[in-house]
Amino acid sequence: MHKLLVEGGSRLRGQVRVSGAKNSAVALLPAAILAESTVKIEGLPDISDVGILSDLLREIGGEVHKDGRNISIDPSNMIAMPLPNGKVKKLRASYYFMGAMLGRFNRAVIGLPGGCHLGPRPIDQHIKGFEALGAEVTNEQGAIYLRAKELRGARIYLDVVSVGATINIMLAAVRAKGKTVIENAAKEPEIIDVATLLTSMGAKIKGAGTDVIRIEGVKSLSGCLHTIIPDRIEAGTYTIMAAAQGEEMIIDNVIPQHLESLLAKLREMGVTIEENDEQLYVKPGDKLKAVDIKTLVYPGFPTDLQQPFTSLLTKAEGTGIVTDTIYQARFKHVDELRRMNASIKVEGGSAIVSGPSKLQAAKVKASDLRAGAALVIAGLMAEGVTEITGVDHIERGYENITNKLIELGAKVWYEEMSDEEVEQFQDS
Numbered sequence: 506m507h508k509l510l511v512e513g514g515s516r517l518r519g520q521v522r523v524s525g526a527k528n529s530a531v532a533l534l535p536a537a538i539l540a541e542s543t544v545k546i547e548g549l550p551d552i553s554d555v556g557i558l559s560d561l562l563r564e565i566g567g568e569v570h571k572d573g574r575n576i577s578i579d580p581s582n583m584i585a586m587p588l589p590n591g592k593v594k595k596l597r598a599s600y601y602f603m604g605a606m607l608g609r610f611n612r613a614v615i616g617l618p619g620g621c622h623l624g625p626r627p628i629d630q631h632i633k634g635f636e637a638l639g640a641e642v643t644n645e646q647g648a649i650y651l652r653a654k655e656l657r658g659a660r661i662y663l664d665v666v667s668v669g670a671t672i673n674i675m676l677a678a679v680r681a682k683g684k685t686v687i688e689n690a691a692k693e694p695e696i697i698d699v700a701t702l703l704t705s706m707g708a709k710i711k712g713a714g715t716d717v718i719r720i721e722g723v724k725s726l727s728g729c730l731h732t733i734i735p736d737r738i739e740a741g742t743y744t745i746m747a748a749a750q751g752e753e754m755i756i757d758n759v760i761p762q763h764l765e766s767l768l769a770k771l772r773e774m775g776v777t778i779e780e781n782d783e784q785l786y787v788k789p790g791d792k793l794k795a796v797d798i799k800t801l802v803y804p805g806f807p808t809d810l811q812q813p814f815t816s817l818l819t820k821a822e823g824t825g826i827v828t829d830t831i832y833q834a835r836f837k838h839v840d841e842l843r844r845m846n847a848s849i850k851v852e853g854g855s856a857i858v859s860g861p862s863k864l865q866a867a868k869v870k871a872s873d874l875r876a877g878a879a880l881v882i883a884g885l886m887a888e889g890v891t892e893i894t895g896v897d898h899i900e901r902g903y904e905n906i907t908n909k910l911i912e913l914g915a916k917v918w919y920e921e922m923s924d925e926e927v928e929q930f931q932d933s
């Protein structure tokens with residue numbers, strides 16, 4: 506087991522290239538189950554979630570060949586193999602095997618998903634959708650059993666706007682008989698990306714990216730070639746880093762429109778940001794001004810950037826209030842930032858950050874993926890060498906973060922943890 510060390514103080518400069526979007530990749534891979542010939546996806550991020558999903562596709566009989574960032578998946582010999590345990594528990598997106606396998610085989614057995622612990626993460630809306638399409642769904646000893654004689658299109662109103670439920674219902678509905686309408690659908694760019702792949706496979710989908718998605722079921726889907734969109738959360742993380750500790754930075758391979766809510770907030774703080782088609786140029790002002798943020802569904806401020814943004818606020822002058830309306834308990838990073846001398850309290854579902862604080866290095870733990878990103882940003886700003894454990898969370902979503910940071914002039918490296926440190930980590 507290793508830990509990540511971050512020596513604070515270096516100013517970052519230069520260019521960083523953003524990888525393919527994790528939250529697209531993790532849906533595009535299971536979507537390939539629905540095809541009858543080879544699906545090729547280009548530009549995948551090299552992260553552990555992608556590795557695990559590729560293994561799961563192999564477990565059910567897929568022929569998966571990975572060549573750097575490109576993958577080819579031949580689903581023709583796949584079978585409805587139950588996946589009640591094991592790797593499915595390691596990530597959130599294994600739930601997409603439910604929709605995709607149901608869509609292809611009319612049945613599936615999938616263990617309840619893992620992923621970041623952000624408070625309760627129910628999947629009732631996914632199940633509501635599968636049932637509306639005609640599946641019988643039971644939870645037996647922590648695994649979801651889905652069975653249908655035949656899937657039939659339906660009108661489904663989501664009680665909660667959910668990225669996962671929207672995509673999962675799309676996956677199950679594209680080969681169902683007749684028309685499906687998903688109302689109150691999520692509008693995240695990753696949903697459009699998945700709909701684009703499915704459409705290239707022959708699916709009939711209208712309205713992805715709006716809150717009403719209409720799907721006309723087709724009998725079969727074929728292989729295709731798809732290029733993934735850039736990761737707006739990775740891009741946002743480096744943009745926040747640039748605001749926190751950059752001299753001048755270019756964030757490359759970005760769709761700036763995907764980050765409007767973040768860019769607006771950074772500009773309000775006094776950060777200079779210029780945009781072109783694929784890049785952001787970021788230069789922090791002499792002083793940063795505190796702002797409030799409230800996370801919302803897309804195109805609102807993304808919950809996945811809330812934790813990194815909280816680290817940035819410790820450097821700003823004044824008080825900033827961070828409210829997460831998607832995951833009210835997504836504040837595990839706050840205790841760790843306080844160990845680093847940040848002045849933050851959590852009150853009534855908001856974190857109140859008073860700045861500026863001179864951060865000090867400390868031994869801290871990444872409790873989840875974006876908490877890890879928040880601690881890396883804090884470590885870059887802090888005096889001394891910050892030691893971050895829980896690195897596997899960070900590796901779920903950030904490709905090659907150390908190399909990318911070193912290229913920007915940061916001093917970061919991995920070290921093997923001692924037996925005593927591993928024990929302490931496991932007990933904490």
Ligand SMILES: CC(=O)N[C@H]1[C@@H](OP(=O)(O)OP(=O)(O)OC[C@H]2O[C@@H](n3ccc(=O)[nH]c3=O)[C@H](O)[C@@H]2O)O[C@H](CO)[C@@H](O)[C@@H]1O
Pocket residue numbers: 528531597598625626627628629630631632665666667668669670691808809831832
């Ligand atoms: C793999 C993936 O894409 N993960 C993203 C996805 O997670 P995920 O798809 O799990 O998140 P959702 O959009 O489903 O969750 C949004 C909100 O709806 C609630 N909810 C969701 C489903 C459900 O059946 N019932 C229910 O109550 C959740 O508890 C949460 O409060 O969107 C989140 C919100 O943008 C991001 O933080 C995650 O990075």
Ligand SMILES: C=C(OP(=O)(O)O)C(=O)O
Pocket residue numbers: 596597598619620621809874875902
């Ligand atoms: C919460 C996240 O991921 P997941 O849904 O995969 O746990 C995230 O990407 O910030």
